[in-house]
Amino acid sequence: MKHSDFDVVVIGAGHAGTEAAHAAARMGATTALVTLSATDIGVMSCNPAIGGLGKGHLVREIDALDGVMGRVADQAGIQFRLLNRRKGPAVQGPRTQADRALYRAAMQRETTAHPNLSVLVGEVTDFLVNGPAVTGIRLADESEIRAGAVILTSGTFLRGVIHIGDVSRPGGRMGDRPSVKLAERLDSLNLPLGRLKTGTPPRLDGRTIDWSGLERQDGDDEPTLFSFLSMGVVAPQISCGITHTNARTHEIIEKNLSRSAMYGGHIDGIGPRYCPSIEDKIVRFADKESHQIFLEPEGVNDHTIYPNGISTSLPQDVQVDYVRSIKGLEKAEILQPGYAIEYDYVDPRVLTSSLSLPEAPGLYLAGQINGTTGYEEAAAQGMVAGLNAALQVLGRDPIQFTRSDSYIGVMVDDLTTRGVAEPYRMFTSRAEFRLSLRADNADQRLTPIGIRLGCVSETRRKHFSEKMEKLEAAKKKLTDHTYTPKEVREAGIEVNQDGNRRDGMAILAFPDVSFEDLVPLIPELQDVESGIRQQVERDALYANYIERQRRDVEAMKRDEAYEIPRDFDFFALDGLSSEMKQKLSNARPENVAQASRIEGVTPAALTLVLAKLRRDQRVRKA
Numbered sequence: 001m002k003h004s005d006f007d008v009v010v011i012g013a014g015h016a017g018t019e020a021a022h023a024a025a026r027m028g029a030t031t032a033l034v035t036l037s038a039t040d041i042g043v044m045s046c047n048p049a050i051g052g053l054g055k056g057h058l059v060r061e062i063d064a065l066d067g068v069m070g071r072v073a074d075q076a077g078i079q080f081r082l083l084n085r086r087k088g089p090a091v092q093g094p095r096t097q098a099d100r101a102l103y104r105a106a107m108q109r110e111t112t113a114h115p116n117l118s119v120l121v122g123e124v125t126d127f128l129v130n131g132p133a134v135t136g137i138r139l140a141d142e143s144e145i146r147a148g149a150v151i152l153t154s155g156t157f158l159r160g161v162i163h164i165g166d167v168s169r170p171g172g173r174m175g176d177r178p179s180v181k182l183a184e185r186l187d188s189l190n191l192p193l194g195r196l197k198t199g200t201p202p203r204l205d206g207r208t209i210d211w212s213g214l215e216r217q218d219g220d221d222e223p224t225l226f227s228f229l230s231m232g233v234v235a236p237q238i239s240c241g242i243t244h245t246n247a248r249t250h251e252i253i254e255k256n257l258s259r260s261a262m263y264g265g266h267i268d269g270i271g272p273r274y275c276p277s278i279e280d281k282i283v284r285f286a287d288k289e290s291h292q293i294f295l296e297p298e299g300v301n302d303h304t305i306y307p308n309g310i311s312t313s314l315p316q317d318v319q320v321d322y323v324r325s326i327k328g329l330e331k332a333e334i335l336q337p338g339y340a341i342e343y344d345y346v347d348p349r350v351l352t353s354s355l356s357l358p359e360a361p362g363l364y365l366a367g368q369i370n371g372t373t374g375y376e377e378a379a380a381q382g383m384v385a386g387l388n389a390a391l392q393v394l395g396r397d398p399i400q401f402t403r404s405d406s407y408i409g410v411m412v413d414d415l416t417t418r419g420v421a422e423p424y425r426m427f428t429s430r431a432e433f434r435l436s437l438r439a440d441n442a443d444q445r446l447t448p449i450g451i452r453l454g455c456v457s458e459t460r461r462k463h464f465s466e467k468m469e470k471l472e473a474a475k476k477k478l479t480d481h482t483y484t485p486k487e488v489r490e491a492g493i494e495v496n497q498d499g500n501r502r503d504g505m506a507i508l509a510f511p512d513v514s515f516e517d518l519v520p521l522i523p524e525l526q527d528v529e530s531g532i533r534q535q536v537e538r539d540a541l542y543a544n545y546i547e548r549q550r551r552d553v554e555a556m557k558r559d560e561a562y563e564i565p566r567d568f569d570f571f572a573l574d575g576l577s578s579e580m581k582q583k584l585s586n587a588r589p590e591n592v593a594q595a596s597r598i599e600g601v602t603p604a605a606l607t608l609v610l611a612k613l614r615r616d617q618r619v620r621k622a
Helices: 015-026 055-064 069-076 100-113 181-187 247-255 278-284 316-323 375-393 407-418 442-453 458-479 485-490 504-508 523-527 530-560 578-587 592-596 603-621
Strands: 003-011 031-035 049-051 077-083 093-098 117-121 124-130 133-139 144-152 161-164 167-170 193-200 203-205 215-217 240-244 292-297 304-308 334-336 339-346 363-365
Touching (some): 003 015, 015 375, 031 144, 049 055, 069 100, 069 375, 093 100, 124 144, 247 316, 316 334, 363 375, 407 592, 458 523, 578 592, 592 603
Parallel strands (some): 003 031, 003 144
Antiparallel strands (some): 124 133, 193 339, 203 334, 215 240
16 A cells, blocks of 8 residues: 655545645645545535625635635635625625636635645545544545544535435535545544535526516625735626516425425435525515525626525426526526535534544544535634644644634634534624624734744735734824814814814714814825725724723633633532533533533533632642
8 A cells, every 4th residue: 555644634625625725734734635536626516606794704814814715716706795885894794706617726726836735636435543543544545645633624525415306316516426435434433423404506597597677786896805915806897687586486386395305304404594495485484475586697708697595405397497487587597406415514512622523633624514504614614624733733732713803713612612503604793792803804813823823924924014014103193192172173073072182093983084084184194095094994983892892802711711621520510400511511611711602501500610620720739
């Protein structure tokens, strides 16, 4: 047998796998990315879009740590929109419609060009182990690859089954076989496994759509990009179309519900509540007369249309009927039927915050295997696993992202503390500190962490340093002097004549006051460039709120300082109910802050845990 050695081996080249491989390689770890086909790198297997509400925050954070998804999305973006534009910056989310071919080509260029990253083609069938530790992988051809750490990013491939009506067949996605041997190997690790499902709509031939009577959706005039390094739009820009289901559509679907894989009893897995199939919509929102459908082109030179909003597992003949009942789609041809896919996942509560498996040292899990849905959630987990796998083999401490510093931290904490009952999707509402965790300041929050870790290129470090110098210089101009209410009013800005002197940042925090409004009052601001002006405005707008949040963050960090050992015996705690002991033992929180977020855990239970931790600490010190 042939032997090869790497620091880190990543299994699977989807969004989690590519991000994990790049992260490990940037850290200086020799990395192998193992995939069934090199052409799978960068494939967008579901909708042709990146970002959105909450998801766009994740992409910005990935980019702030020098990840690849943001840069690649900017290269492939064919329509950019900032969602929630009318609301505050904290809940605005950048999104781009992406050209599938351009995205895949850009990701493959990034991957093959990395000097520390090798792409290996093969099917992984087993892990190499030394006791409980995972020390590498075995391929279908019996060759072995030894590694200091292994990252599994199997997506929907673990015992994947594709459902179209009452027809089911094995598949990791349309056209690809599932991973069964690896799933059987995971069984031997006695991991808690479950089944989830996701789905896609039928793909349509855009040449057979009547666009003339449909509403048009254009991109923003001034695109908001993902990467802090991107200078502008690269690809040609397109428009999307909008249509709606109607009473006839709903009638066809209702009449055939029993033929749907989901409602016909063929699927056991739970689907995403926030991205329901068209069958789910008809059943759950029976009083709604129509549902919106976005007709999204899959590329500038591709006539395939992704009808976002009508995912389905109905038989193909029913799909044809209900699609052609929709305005503009009366003669539409289906290029690929919609389908549901059911797959295994691992209960993420068995993972640490580094996404490692304590029961199998050296093994990390990232992506849909952890119960999430979406490209962005997968890539962010890949980043976490890749960084920590590299840190492990380099003999360094793991990096822990927290709820107070990133959406990445919110997601990892949600997964490892609370687990999932359905495919997990990121929303801004999940982040209690979202006023400070904005998409626009992701680099200010995370790039310094990346610089300390050593995962950020010199180009990004320099770009970030220059930006921060400009920001600090602009803020200094605003705070160097204070102004009376009369001086402020004379500059054309209405403020209360309360006698209080204020500096420029305090004035800029007022509603409806812009950076430009302050130029007559502080003429030296004239030279500040537009991007810096906008960032200073946002920082000023949230400054008072963030100060309040800072106190909450400090309280949470105090609880995080109380670490709970992995072997802590909750069953030995007198005064805890049996239910509470079981909940805490199953969740294995890493600290008191995590324990407080486990559903049903009471303040009284936390007091008992804290008291025991303090006693143990005193004993150790003695």
